[in-house]
Amino acid sequence: MAHRARLAVMTTGPLIAEVAALVGDPARANMLTALMAGKALTASELAYVGGVAPPTASGHLAKLAQARLVVVATQGRHRYFRLASVQVARMLEGLMAVAVDGPPRHRPTGPRDKALAAARTCYDHLAGGLGVGLADALTRRGLVQLDDDGGAVTDDGHRFLAEFGIDLEQAGRSRRIFCRPCLDWSERRWHIGGAVGAALADRCFGLGWIARVRDTRAVSVTPAGRSGFAESFGLEIDEGGQTAPKAA
Amino acid sequence: MAHRARLAVMTTGPLIAEVAALVGDPARANMLTALMAGKALTASELAYVGGVAPPTASGHLAKLAQARLVVVATQGRHRYFRLASVQVARMLEGLMAVAVDGPPRHRPTGPRDKALAAARTCYDHLAGGLGVGLADALTRRGLVQLDDDGGAVTDDGHRFLAEFGIDLEQAGRSRRIFCRPCLDWSERRWHIGGAVGAALADRCFGLGWIARVRDTRAVSVTPAGRSGFAESFGLEIDEGGQTAPKAA
DNA sequence: GCGACGCTTCGGCGCGCGCCGAAGCGATCA
DNA sequence: TGATCGCTTCGGCGCGCGCCGAAGCGTCGC
Known part of the structure; x- marks a missing residue:
């Protein structure tokens, strides 16, 4: 049975929590959202969109990369990050779909x-x-x-x-x-x-x-x-x- | 144009973060996961699956309900919670799909x-x-x-x-x-x-x-x-x- | 070669959030 | 009616995590 079930990742609650907690930080969420444009962005650009200092962004990006939410390509001193997969994009879509069904919020628009x-x-x-x-x-x-x-x-x-x-x-x-x-x-x-x-x-x-x-x-x-x-x-x-x- | 765009919910990063942060707590994630069985569970049952005391579970459930991730039906002194929509279920699926693509983890199985x-x-x-x-x-x-x-x-x-x-x-x-x-x-x-x-x-x-x-x-x-x-x-x-x- | 720049690591700080015991309220049952 | 039970609220506590300035390393351009 080549398709024998994988038994190594069964505890779904903690797994889900781990990924969700990563996305649940506002700076990281902003970064992931920016990467939904489908292009790769540098660490500096992501620090800017995340609204944090470069050292903070470094830490965040390391976590996202370790969890395989993003992948990084180095070009000289520039580090380009993009979403790791279409599954990640779909996950973000799913979160957004639930968020817009949430309680009414007044937010200024521009x-x-x-x-x-x-x-x-x-x-x-x-x-x-x-x-x-x-x-x-x-x-x-x-x-x-x-x-x-x-x-x-x-x-x-x-x-x-x-x-x-x-x-x-x-x-x-x-x-x-x-x-x-x-x-x-x-x-x-x-x-x-x-x-x-x-x-x-x-x-x-x-x-x-x-x-x-x-x-x-x-x-x-x-x-x-x-x-x-x-x-x-x-x-x-x-x-x-x-x-x-x-x-x- | 009946389908004129809604302009009230445009800041996607913070919205996504809010929902994700809710799911990112292990106790809450366990509760949501248990509700993926498709049945309603009482607050006590959810406290048990979440691995927390009843007062803690109350707080968690209030947050989930406020954010419309779960809905509650009261029967006497029992409060039955279930997932608010199929969109919530799909969101959890999406998180799980990303989680299993994540870094290898060794977890005991039973x-x-x-x-x-x-x-x-x-x-x-x-x-x-x-x-x-x-x-x-x-x-x-x-x-x-x-x-x-x-x-x-x-x-x-x-x-x-x-x-x-x-x-x-x-x-x-x-x-x-x-x-x-x-x-x-x-x-x-x-x-x-x-x-x-x-x-x-x-x-x-x-x-x-x-x-x-x-x-x-x-x-x-x-x-x-x-x-x-x-x-x-x-x-x-x-x-x-x-x-x-x-x-x- | 030197200075500027992108990026990461380090260390200290502060805030937020989940934790639970105690207490209270309402529903249920004998 | 009184005891039990389910559930929520309150208050205090502790831990974790994100924050940034300083420092360091490697790349790039002149």
Whole structure:
């Protein structure tokens, strides 16, 4: 039995607590959140986003690395950290989904918040109004199906995505291409995660329709993107970056 | 725009930290883990599983309830707590998935660990060797497709499940029934979560093929279950509760 | 080679949070 | 009605962990 159960890690409570405690420090949480942009950041940058001094950040990062929440690549004197896996990103998503279901909180908001809500990266795919707008457009057109338990690309969807420049075909395989529904914490609805979501984001970046905003996870839609999304997805994106279905 | 972005909860780092810090206490983590059995437990029972005195447990539970990780129902002098939502269960799963990817740890194991690995509830569906065995049997027979980004019941699968006593048809809808792949932390492979997984578990409990083990999340397979799983799923479950495909 | 910079380690400090015994309140039962 | 039980609140205690300035090491650029 190659799949004989692993019996070495059975005490789930303490294991969960250990990981959660690491994420439960505000400085570390801020760092992990910043790494949700999908890029690698230096220790100094992470100290800055964590709001702590460099020595403190060093300690935090050592812990995150030891626990395999982040991985580090050294380039000269620079140490670049990124999230260790998509599982870590999903864990953070799960925490966020629970947090937004929590007790009402009044928090001041600013321009950065609007920008994040309009469009941002959720690790490797698009989120916010734009991410949800894309998911809505694709489902409305019958190109994708999404519900609580999952999603898939339809036959029409395959064709559409191929024309859009995304080739998800697996040679000789007749398997359905699944879409991972990812709960969007600002919109409280699904955007598309997984391989399809990542491919969509990649393609949009590649077309120059969207660009990353420096020092933040926000994504801005370019003028080319405004017309591209309108034409290909029937989405209108206004001057403030808000996404809505195009009026018929 | 009814779906106008919520702008009140934008500072994700602190939000995530708050929830994670709650889960990061060992006593609270143990409580939440116990509630992953899918049943409600009293404050006293939770004090016991948390390994703390009743006054301490009271404080912990108040925090969990305030943050809406648990909900409480009062029956006379008994206070029954359960997980507040499936989102909370998924969050805990996500933490566990990351934890088992963490650094190697040596931990003593005992009979309870074996039992949990063999078969247990993961909130509302089956996990462990049995849960993964079921998923494998269903995929092997082409009744279900599962991969990293999702899963779905095939046409054959619909028929099979209907015959098995699970009716997932949605009246007049041609939508595909998706299966949520849930990463099994003891097997390190997918078992089936979501509505399909829950329905499967329900049905097996209903048939008396499996029974809950008192004071634990472990699930034991009954003699009726042993023959039932063999006949319906081609699974052999030995005296120790280990699940394997039946030899051809 | 030297100074600047990124990063880590060290040591001391202070704060927060979980701990439990005692006490109190309300529900249950004989 | 009185005793028992489940649960919560209160108050004091101790421990752990994050904080940062100082110092040290290695890399980089002039």
